[in-house]
Amino acid sequence: MNLINQEIYYKLELMRKALSETGAMGVRLRGSDWFAWATAGGSNTVLLASETGVAEVLVTAKDAWILTDEIEAQRLQDEELPGRDESSDRLYKLHINPWADKVARESFVREGTNGGKILSDIPTTHESSLPLSLINQKRVILPTELERYRRVGRLASExxxxxxxxxxxxWTEYQLAGAGAEALWSRGLHPALTLVAGERRLPLYRHTTPKQEALGRAAMLVFCARGYGLYANLTRFVFFGLEQANAETRNFASLHSHVHKIEAEALNLCVPGRPINVIYDALGQAYEQHGYPEAIRQHHQGGTTGYLSREIIANPTTSENLVENTAVAWNPSLPGAKVEDTFIIQKDGGLENLTFDPKWPSVKVEGRDRPLPLEID
Incomplete structure (x- = not known):
């Protein structure tokens, strides 16, 4: 059995264990994140802005189905569901309903689950939420997933x-965002998010959706790049003719030394067993030590990532513990400066940077390579 099939079989067993533990008759997955997880990187996405897609997963104690309509079935079968078992049968069977007959799908689900309890990531009135045990399993990156994740991170950083x-x-901010999206698409990645701020808007806003104005002497570009359902999150800066810039813009560059040191406090605490809110509190203390006590409240600080851009956003009450093989992406920021990469927490407490590009200028901070702003004369 190949590694992808092993991964899918393992995840089917996890879902069936959830059925056994809860007395439910079916697991129904609608979200694009869960579809990618359950199919080892398949995509049900057509509209990028939607949390759901054109197909669902239905797993019972005996069967596993992909539910879709006649518009999508052939493409999904050919391109998104490559896994086969040793008898050359699909790991997931396809149930295809007429695109204009949604009732047919619901009737099939009721029959397949004997009208019993259904667990879902996006439950309807008559369904129940997924158990936390299964949600936590989704957040742990398996070895086969890690190989895909490394590829996504490398391509996004390149x-x-x-x-x-x-x-x-x-260039306008629109042009930079468009060039970023083009570079991601050309590598087979979804540009789930491309934020851009030029010199004027950089100190004003944390979430800078691009606008039709020139970059000027400074620019920030943020990617949330999705491939195989996995998110690579990273932020980089570029400065043009910094020596000729005004004092405020030159100060943006100097602020990066502060965010590097603040981020290091979080990265040093990323070990298995550490509560996430402990890291959030450490970030708050670091901001205070660097003279920016209000910064912790001016932007979210990141958290865990994976099949969502943020699986868990850190805050004072997120008491969940980090575990081995969890992905994290912290993004401490100050007005005009931010740092962000995507890391995997290793067994020994080490961190693997999935979005490191050796071609990008970097500096050692607490023994880790961290990105510097790119300076262009």
Missing amino acids: AMTEVLLKAQPT
Whole structure:
């Protein structure tokens, strides 16, 4: 049995264990994140802005189905559901309903589950939420998933470097965002998020959706890049002719030394067993020590990632513990500066940076390579 099939079989067993523990008759997964998880990287996405897609997963004690309609079935079978078992049968059977007859799908689900309890990631009135045990399993990156994740992180970071190396101060924020999206698409990644701030807007807002104005002497580009359902989150900066810039813009560059040290407090605490809110509190203390006590309240600080851009956003009450093979992406920020990469927490407490590009300028901070702003004369 190949590794992808082993992964899918393992996840089917996890879902069936949830059925056994809860007395439910079926697990029904609608979200794009859960579909990718259950199919070892398959995609049910057509509309990028939607949390759900054009197909669902239904798992019972005996069967596993992909529910879709006649518009999508052939493409999904050919391109998104490659796994086969040793008898050359699909790991998931396809149930295809007429695209104009949604009632047919619901009738099939009721019959397949004998009208019993259904667990779902997006439950309807007559369904129940997934158990926390299964949700936690989704957040742990398996070895086969890690290989895919490494590829997504590498491609996303290469796209970022490629775009910012050719960026110009006369580009608009729209142009930079468009170039970033193009670089991601050309590598087979979904540009789930591309934030851009030029010199004027950089100190004003944390979530800077791009606008039609020139970058000027400074720019920030943020990616949430999705491949195989997994998110690579990273942020980079570029400065043009910094020596000729005004004092405020030159100060943006100096602020990166602060966010590097603040981020290091979080990364040093990323070990299995550590409660996430302990890291949040440490970030708050670090902001205070660096003279920015209000910054912890001016932007979320990141948290765990994986099949969602943020699986858990850290806050004072997130008491869940980090576990081995969890992905994290912290993004401490100050007005005009931010740092962000995607890491995997290893067994020994080490961190593997999935979005590190050796071609990008970096500096050692607490023994880790952290990105510097790119300076272009």
